[in-house]
Amino acid sequence: MGTSLRSIPSPSFAMTGGGKIFSLLTFIFSLFTPSARAQDSLRFFSFDEFQELVLTNHPVARQAALLPEIARAELLEVRGLFDPKFVAYFDRKGFKGIDYYNRFDTYLRVPTWFGADLKAGYEQNTGGRLLAEESPRLAYAGLTMPLAQNLLIDARRATLRQARLAQGLAEAERLGLLNKVLLDAAKTYWDWYLSDQQAQLAEEGFQLADQRYRAVAQRTKIGDLAAVDSIEARITRQDRLVQAQQAELERQNARLVLSNFLWSASGDPLELPSGSRPGPMAFRTVADSTLQRLLTQARSRHPDLLKVDFKLRQLSVEERFRRNQLLPQFNVNFNFLNEPKVLQDNVIGNAFLVNNHKFGAEFILPLFLRKERGKLQQVRFKQTQILLDQRLIRREIGTDVQTAFNEIQNLAQQLATQEGIVRDQDQLTRAERRKFEMGESSLFLVNARESKFLELRYKLESIKAKYEKALAGLAFAAGGRV
Known part of the structure; x- marks a missing residue:
């Protein structure tokens, strides 16, 4: 009532x-x-x-x-896709009394509006069975950058x-x-x-x-x-x-x-x-x-x-993103490296020297692009509708x-x-x-x-x-x- x-x-x-x-x-x-x-x-x-x-x-x-x-x-x-993330992990192995490794890595990843991801961190590794490329202590800072696909627009910017x-x-x-x-x-x-x-x-x-x-x-x-x-x-x-x-x-x-x-x-x-x-x-x-x-x-x-x-405007953004997906993936990453003990000796001269770095590149090109072309056609049909x-x-x-x-x-x-x-x-x-x-x-x-x-x-x-x-x-x- x-x-x-x-x-x-x-x-x-x-x-x-x-x-x-x-x-x-x-x-x-x-x-x-x-x-x-x-x-x-x-x-x-x-x-x-x-x-x-x-x-x-x-x-x-x-x-x-x-x-x-x-x-x-x-x-x-959606803006959370651009939130910086702090990550830390620890990995240890011991077997039959042997200390194989203790790996600790912590880093900060910062997504940017221009497509690159900035990353800075510190790792510490101990143990008797470490890999040759693993350093006891290592500080690093660098970025990952797309140079073809995802350069002008990517999934998070489109979203x-x-x-x-x-x-x-x-x-x-x-x-x-x-x-x-x-x-x-x-x-x-x-x-x-x-x-x-x-x-x-x-x-x-x-x-x-x-x-x-x-x-x-x-x-x-x-x-x-x-x-x-x-x-x-x-x-x-x-x-x-x-x-x-x-x-x-x-x-x-x-x-x-x-x-x-x-x-x-x-x-x-x-x-x-x-x-x-x-x-x-x-x-x-x-x-x-x-x-x-x-x-x-x-x-x-x-x-x-x-x-x-x-x-229509949302589909226009989607169409632009799908066209960008037709480009090959070509991503590069570069990191400056430095061991903390070097910083103690000569901070200005030795920290993050050019020869203390890690560089990589990745190239991926689907031969038929059927998935990408199919997605693009769907968007264009929706636009027509x-x-x-x-x-x-x-x-x-x-x-x-x-x-x-x-x-x-x-x-x-x-x-x-x-x-x-x-x-x-x-x-x-x-x-x-x-x-x-x-x-x-x-x-x-x-x-x-x-x-x-x-x-x-x-x-x-x-x-x-x-x-x-x-x-x-x-x-x-x-x-x-x-």
Whole structure:
């Protein structure tokens, strides 16, 4: 059972920065105050307040906020490939009373950004069966350097660049998740708004029918109207009572569905109280010039396109690395050597002399390069796939934006037309009531005019809700808020 939202204050979320956060915290705090729980008056919960609460506390929004953190943690892990390493090992062999060897080696290895590995260390060897090239004590310092394959790019540098690009990919995924949850939340809010308007209209219709039934019943008693008129008025009253009860049920269920999006800062589910109401609708128009701006925004900022772009850039790094793997391996290593006792005699003249060194080279060339060529082809095929996907996504996004924009323009026209129809029907209904009061009309016509008036008003509110949903759909199609 969730915590009940007992107060819906009205902070302004038009502000930014600390003011917005303070207002939101004040709003959340007010949900749990005892005085707020004691209030029974109507509470208005605006769409902006609802949206801000979803962005701040909804589990999906919190999960989305973790994606960049995970990407940063992965980048930290990849940077570990360049961490210096201190290594020490000891190896001893003794057999049948013979001390064969005692080998001790300790060194520091430092990977570098230009591909070489620096290494410096000290070894000490004792025993009766040492190899000829093993010195009792030896200090060394040098490097291993690739001169062909892995010179310009290697696995660790490629992995690091891809991890950096993954930061942007994670941010795009975060935006995509937020946009999706905001779209679902907006649709749910305006469903609640429509159910609330329907319940109000049904209650209004019932009250009108109840008042008319009482008036008709009174006139029937004095013989001013026939008994059948009283029966008809009672049937209308009961029918509208059923409609009001059904509308109230739908409003309660819509309120419960909306509560699925409401969470506290501590992660506890919240529920709207029964007396809460949607805030007044602030009608927002969309100018014709907005379409081009939204199309431009979608091409540059839509999360789906951003994700594809970062994937292409990651594959570009992979493709460069795979091309480099076609080169032969040619690695050289060089170490300066020195025995510590020489340092004691003449530090400047004898330490790490040129003739005290160790040098080596390695050359490897696979004759067919089938493994390397296969890897490169796979990467290029993936690039082609992503490029085709990018074109498709760009086309679909443009179509979605255009479709959503057309729907908004059409709904705006419907809204203006429907408002005129409601005004005209209101005049007809009022006129029919006056005629009935003067005995020039029937109860059937009054009920018909009134029912049609309520129906048209509900249709007007339905168009308003569709318009707001279409605005949310346009924002989602464009990859952000309108």
